[in-house]
Amino acid sequence: MIVDCSVVLAWINDIEFRRDCLKLREAFEEGRISLKTTSFVKYEVLRRIAMRKIPSEVAKRLAHLLSEYLEFISEELDSRLVANSVGLSVSLGLSLSESSCAVLSRYRGEVYVTANEDLAKKLSSEGFSIQHVSTIF
Amino acid sequence: MNEKNQKKSVTISVRVPAWLKSEMEKTDINWSEYIRKVIEDRIKLERAKKIWAEIEDIVNSEGF
Numbered sequence: 001m002i003v004d005c006s007v008v009l010a011w012i013n014d015i016e017f018r019r020d021c022l023k024l025r026e027a028f029e030e031g032r033i034s035l036k037t038t039s040f041v042k043y044e045v046l047r048r049i050a051m052r053k054i055p056s057e058v059a060k061r062l063a064h065l066l067s068e069y070l071e072f073i074s075e076e077l078d079s080r081l082v083a084n085s086v087g088l089s090v091s092l093g094l095s096l097s098e099s100s101c102a103v104l105s106r107y108r109g110e111v112y113v114t115a116n117e118d119l120a121k122k123l124s125s126e127g128f129s130i131q132h133v134s135t136i137f
Numbered sequence: 138m139n140e141k142n143q144k145k146s147v148t149i150s151v152r153v154p155a156w157l158k159s160e161m162e163k164t165d166i167n168w169s170e171y172i173r174k175v176i177e178d179r180i181k182l183e184r185a186k187k188i189w190a191e192i193e194d195i196v197n198s199e200g201f
Contacts, residue, residue: 012196029186031179054199062195069188072181 002036002108004101005044006115007133008070017115020133024113028073035073038104040085042070044097081107092122102128 003024010021028035049063077085081103089099098114102123105112112130114120120132151172153161161168 012192013201025189029182029189031182058195058199062192065188065192065195069185069192072185 001033001136002038002101002105002110002112003041003073004037004112004114004116004119005041005048005095005097006119007113008037008041008045009048010115010133012066015115017133020137021115023137024133036104036108036110037070037074038085038097038100039074039076040097040100042067042074044095045070075104077104092126094119102130105129 001024007021007024009015010018011025024033024035027033045066046063049059049066052059054062077100081100085096085100085103088094088102089096092099094102098116098119101112101114104110105128110129112123112128113133113136114130115133117132120130123130
């Protein structure tokens with residue numbers, strides 16, 4: 001499964017579908033499922049942390065730990081996949097972190113899981129293998 | 138972990154039932170490689186869990 005920023009952010013924020021997103025992380029940590037994401041998602045998550053109004057030492061520590069954790073699951077895309085991500089981003093009006101997940105999902109033949117309902121509908125109508133996180137368990 | 142320890146390999150033994158060993162021998166699988174990979178993946182997961190426990194401490198104490 002490929003997870004995007006909406007899923008990762010729900011792991012640390014009390015937002016909609018958090019429970020479903022946490023179940024996904026727990027299943028990964030128990031070795032029941034495999035999770036992957038892209039380095040673009042990692043940087044997007046870190047960008048959101050940098051925007052938070054929290055003490056800088058806390059932000060640094062959190063960024064360090066999140067970066068280390070996401071290192072276990074994130075994949076660096078090669079130039080061809082990066083180009084495809086940018087192309088998809090432009091044609092469908094997605095963020096680069098979202099389009100990179102869609103591209104990785106298609107390349108790896110794995111389902112893309114998101115907590116963003118609109119995105120799930122949009123990419124599904126474009127023929128991508130995508131599921132909303134609430135439908136996984 | 139220093140570089141010398143990373144390169145050094147040691148032997149570990151695993152006891153399995155005789156019937157299982159017999160089944161293993163019927164395949165072309167490199168069991169040593171397979172078991173090494175399974176252990177590596179499990180170790181990664183355990184490290185990930187520890188890191189997440191630290192992340193949760195921060196998230197809970199900062200009231201995210």
